[in-house]
Amino acid sequence: MDVYRDSTWILEDLVKQRNDNKLVSGSLKNIIISKHKQFKLNNKNLKNVFACTIETYKHLDVIDFLYDNLENIDELLAKLEKEKAKKPNKFTLYLMINDLLFSKNKRVQLPNNHYLKKFVNQLSKQLNKNWIKFQKINKIKTIDEYLLKQNGDSKPVDQPPVRWFRLNLVKLVTQDKIDYIKQEIINNFKHKVDSWQSVAQNLDCIYEDEHIPYLFAVSMDFKISKCKWYKLNQIIIQDRGSCFPLEILDINSDDYVMDCCAAPGNKTSLLGGYIYVKNRLETMEDDSEEIKPKENGNEEEEITRVIAFEKNDKRSDVLNNMMKNAGFETRKYNPDFTVAEQTEKFFDEDSMKIDIYHGDFSTLCNNDRNKEIYKSKFFKYNKAILDPSCSGSGIYGRASIDNLNKVDLEKYTAKEEERLAKLSSFQTSLVSHAMKLPNLTKLSYSTCSVNVIENEQVVIDLLLKHPDWEVIPKSESIPTWKRRGLDSAFKEYISEDGKESLLKGISLKEINNIKEACIRLNKEEDGGIGFFACGFQRKLKTNKK
Known part of the structure; x- marks a missing residue:
């Protein structure tokens, strides 16, 4: 019963948001997990609560129809309340109805003598009758066929291929x-x-x-x-797309690299693997020789080759644990302390080290007290990965959320446009902040979004704002990958006859080079999530690779 109880609270809250015309954002998985934490529910039930809630939420409009067309339901509920001195929550019944009709086992997950199981089973004849009626009205045979029809998609399940x-x-x-x-x-x-x-x-x-x-x-x-x-x-x-930013940066063992939006840490661990293992193996004569980290040449500051930023407390802990599990030694770096005041030290001199910076990358170097410390420590980093918060429109598990949001299409469109504009502004400001760090020579920008406003438009905005930077050309950005920036994303920057650039300081040839420097992975078509990546380099002849 605990699973149904916990799922009821989450489902009821989700429906309330929808009914209050609040835009529900993110994937169903992340939303349910966050609400599980919000309500401080038992973690041992999380897997079952997630499965129960997500399936019922996807089938919500179907179950609404089945429930609303039950005969004498109010009288039956009144009778049950009189017998048991309590009335079941409507959404608890929804969860049980979903299990009875649409789960793999087609049964309510309660003991046979439980009064609620008996009550829902008592309704089964009516529910099945209503389901047949629903099938005829919508001209479908299965629940998956209905979801397919609603999504306008060729696949009934919103999952990677x-x-x-x-x-x-x-x-x-x-x-x-x-x-x-x-x-x-x-x-x-x-x-x-x-x-x-x-x-x-x-x-x-x-x-x-x-x-x-x-x-x-x-x-x-x-x-x-x-x-x-x-x-x-x-x-x-790790999804295919999220590996691309590292390939664009051409990481080598002499680089100092910042992962500016690191949690949960897949890119960070891949980055560490490139710096500490892959690139050094490529330069070693004896392949069987064990790798040992290079000395930094400055024991006082103990500057690591990799530093990962995360401002959120819990996500910082997740990042730290993931790095340890992956085989790195980590050190939490507190932005309010100088290097000399840090309490955590590395214990193993031969370990592969990653600093976890528990702070906000966007405020880096804005702390007056530690300005000189920041300059000595962070200005040594020459490359950066930036994968900031985005709409997540390329990820899986969003179909049900998006369809429910679009019930009121006009309100959804207005709210979504406002949200995307804010995200785009934030993304541009974060990368812009990185471009101001004087020793940075290369960076990659990426999102798991399919929206132009978060992708190609951010690239153009950054180049206009920072004329001392340019895109890393296609010839150096996974040249064998064919899917590049969208033609439609650059149409507004080119004259109607296609012969002139409308952007100040950027030629028509450069616009085409920018488009070719952008990398896109289409959801499903390219085997995973929808993803965007583009590399930037400072316009200096001495650029490091």
């Missing part, structure tokens, strides 16, 4: 071990195929990505979390 994972180089260290584990994983499948599409419906196939090293795709039915490599932290689940 394949699952991606990569080797965690930090746990493998030597080239011999990397090659051994890679081959061991491949040998676990009957076929190694040359396209991710081939693995989508085939558990026996694995695909090795041609653009990102040590990245693989397998069927969604393959249980990665149960395999030994995952349990040993030798592999990490």
Whole structure:
């Protein structure tokens, strides 16, 4: 009963937001998890609460119809209230109705003698009759067919076509071990195929990505979390798109890199793997030799090659734990203290180190007390990854939220436009802040959004604001990737005859180069989430690669 109770609170709150015309943003998964924390519910039920709530929420309009067309429901509820001295919450009944009609087992998850199970089972004949009526009205045979029809999509389920994972180089260290584990994983499948599409419906196939090293795709039915490599932290689940920013930056072992919006930490751990393992292995004569971090040459400040920023307390802890699990030694860096006052130190001199900066990147160097400390510490960093908060329009698990928001299309459109404008302004200001750091020579900007206002428009705004910066050209930004910036995103910057640029200081040729420098991954079409990335470099002849 605990699962139904907890799910009721979350479902009721979600519906209240919708009825109050509040825009519900984010994926269903993240919304439910955040509300689970908000209501301080028992974590041991989270998985079941999530499954129960998300399925009922997706089927909400169907269950509304089934419930509203029940005969004598008010009298039956009054009778139950008289017998038990309490009346069940409507949304608790919704959750049970969903389990009875649409779950895999088609039964209410309660003991047979529970009064609510008996009550809902008593309604089953009427509910099934109403479901048949609903099917005829909407000309559908299954609930998935109805969702497909509502979404206007070719797939009934809002999930990725394949699952991606990569080797965690930090746990493998030597080239011999990397090659051994890679081959061991491949040998676990009957076929190694040359396209991710081939693995989508085939558990026996694995695909090795041609653009990102040590990245693989397998069927969604393959249980990665149960395999030994995952349990040993030798592999990490990470979507294809989120690996692209690192490839654009061309990270090498002499770089100092900031991950400015780091939590939960997938890009950070990939970054650490590149700096501490991948790039050093490529320059070592003996592949079996174990990697050891280079000395920074300044023991007093102990400047690490990687620093990750996160201002939120809980997300900072998540980031810290993920880095430790991935094989790094971490140190929490408090922005209110000088280097000498920091309480946390690194204990293992041979470890692969990451500083976790528990603070807001956008305020970096604005602290008067530590201005000189910031200059000595942070101005040594020459590259940065920026993946700021975005609309998340490219991620999975949003279809039900978006459809419910669009019930009142006019209000949804107005609120969404306002929200996107604020996000775009924030994204531009954050990257702009990074571009002002004097030693920074390259940075990548990325989002899991498909919206032009958060992607190509931000790129143009930054270049106009910072004429001393330019995009990293296509020839250096994963040139084999074909899907680039949208033509439509740059149309407003070009004259009607297509012969002149309307942007001050940016030529027509440069506009085309900017478009080609932008990278897009389309949701589903490219095997994962919708993603955008673009690299920038300072206009200096001495640019580091």
